[in-house]
Amino acid sequence: MQEGLSPMCSDMRYICRRGIFSQVFDMEANDFDNSETYTRDRPTEPRFPIHIGITGHVATTGEVLNIPDAYADERFDPQTDLETGYRTRSILCMPIRNAQGRVLGVAQLINKLDGMPFNKNDENLFEAFAIFCGMGINNTQMYEMTVRASAKQRVALEILSYHTCAPGEETQKLKNALVPSTQHYRLLDCGFSDFRLDDDDTLKATIRMFMDLELLDKFRIDYETLCRWVLCTKKNYRQVTYHNWRHAFNVAQTMFWMLQKSRLGKFIGDHEKLALMVGCLSHDLDHRGTNNQFQIKTMSPIAELYSTSVMEHHHFDQCIMILSCKGNEILSSLTQEEYEYVIQLIEHAILATDLALYFKYRGKFFKLVEQDELSLEADEHRDLLRSMLMTASDVSAITKPWEVQNKVADMIANEFFEQGDLEKTQLKIKPMEMMDRDKKDQLPQMQVGFIDTICLPVYEAISKVSGSLKPLLDGCKRNRENWSSLAQKENAPATQTHQEEPSTNDTIS
Known part of the structure; x- marks a missing residue:
């Protein structure tokens, strides 16, 4: 002074x-x-x-x-x-x-x-x-x-980590279990179905896919760590009707089939394979059985965090949280540069399951395929291809044998109807037709529209990239015929008997 x-x-x-x-x-x-x-x-x-x-x-x-x-x-x-x-x-x-x-x-x-x-x-x-x-x-x-907020966050993460990570005894049980062969689980069957597998089998089959892709050896992934990560990933899926662990497992199996059965597996690098498999298994983590629009309409905390691809960003965040938990670090042997690259690929893979991004990017991909200009040496083209493969895997239930497709479609319909019921009771709004339980009779025709708009185009495109992927296109076409037949019967005079219970679209969160 x-x-x-x-x-x-x-x-x-x-x-x-x-x-x-x-x-x-x-x-x-x-x-x-x-x-x-x-x-x-x-x-x-x-x-x-x-x-x-x-x-x-x-x-x-x-x-x-x-x-x-x-x-x-x-x-x-x-x-x-x-x-x-x-x-x-x-x-x-x-x-x-x-x-x-x-x-x-x-x-x-x-x-x-x-x-x-x-x-x-x-x-x-x-x-x-x-x-x-x-x-x-x-x-x-x-x-x-x-400082206090940071401390509270650390405490919350510690609690979350404890309750979301797999117990040690479960990890040891899976680690010591005999993992059957790919042939035993029919993982290279395009018509694969998880219906005959119990939960333990889905875990062991997941590990088998990582083993057959040689990801453990190439990235020095500790076997016990992989077991713990798979268990933890499964545990972080909610018990919703369709977008649960079983769906994620089936998406991963389709990706595994495409990587192993088509020529693409020779051109897609090991880091990309790792990211695609992790992305498939994690792409719907903590799904609540409701879509992005519902999150936005209800002004949920998740919607406040993200302005686009609301649930997909949440799924990715959950994926990173699990990968970062002690004992789950399957990427720990990667260099810093490799780690950042793989995380970027995982994020890209998970976000690609947003149909809004599929519509945004598919035009360029389809044009490259039609003009025979797709180059797997170009990074941008590889990004587009991985995005299409994620969509093809995510909606792959539409390619399965009819008895599988019909059952899966019924599960999807029920989940949609549950959201529609919430919109009616909580938001006091009329849900869109595919989520309106009162419009159930119109669902076969809507399923045909979904196939024509989303599924057939992507399967036609990737089949041109690799002829080995044509079974997906063939299965999709067969199911379109079945849904079209049901739709025609629904539109027939009321004296005719409905032979099949209608169902709804297969969709992405």
Whole structure:
């Protein structure tokens, strides 16, 4: 402080909960002595009721007080002088505010060394000091809030990790289990169905796919770590009607079949194969049985986080959370550059399951295929191909034998109807036809429309890229005929008998 402004005694009082001063910092003029031998023997934190005295008045009103004679002012509380023997003469007291103008504390100067009252110049200088104090206190409060929030987040993640990770005994059981061959599980059968497998078999079949793709050897993945990650991934799928672990497993099996049975497997790199398999198994993590539009309509917390591909971004975040949990680090042997590349590929794969992105990118892909200009050496073309493979895998239930397709379609229909019921009861809106239980009779025709709009185009395109993928196209066409036949029967005169229960579209979250 400048000479003439140096106080005989000053204090800065920090307001907490507007009840008492929780922190009081007293300074005397010789506190500015920087000698290492200086000590202060005054009380460090005296307490003052917020409604008493000059400081209390400034704290409650926010008014600046410049008092030349303290004892002539009725607001002055002489109790401190009586207890200490000190004589207060002049006072300059000023509120300390944050950027929003809220009073955070009070700074007070007492008794100029020259004995004169505080003047306007003193007020201006002290105001600058109060602004500086306000910035410091506000920043400190924000930092403390950030530290507490970070601590709470770490605690929440610890709890989440404990409850979402696989128990040790389950990991050991899977680790020690015999994993049957690909032939045993018929994983290279285009008409594969998981209906005959129990949950343990889906886990072992998943490990078999990683083994046959040689991902454990190529990326030095610890076998126990892989078992734990697979268990944890399964555990983080909710028990919804369709978008559950079984769906993710079937999507992964289709991707595995395409990589192993087509020439594409020779051109898609090992990092891409790893990312595609992880992406397939993780692409619907924590799915709630409702789609993106429902999240937006209900203004869910997830919708507040993301402006596009709402659920897909959430699925990816869950995937990263699981991969980051202790004991699940199947990517730990990768270099930093490899790790970043694989994570980028996983994100791309999961986001590609958003139909909005499928429609956005498929035009360019179809054009490249039609003009025979698709180059697997070009990164952009490879990105498009992986996106189409993810869509082809995600809707692959439409390619299965009719008895499988019909059963799966019924599960999808029920999940859609459940969302439609929520829209009717909670949002008080009329759901779209495919989710309206009252429109069930129209679903075979809607299924035909879904096949024509989404499924057939992607299977026709990838079949041209690799003829080995044509069984997917053939299966899709057969099911289209079946759904078309059902639709015609539904539109026939009412005297005819409906032979099949209608179902709904296979769709992506």
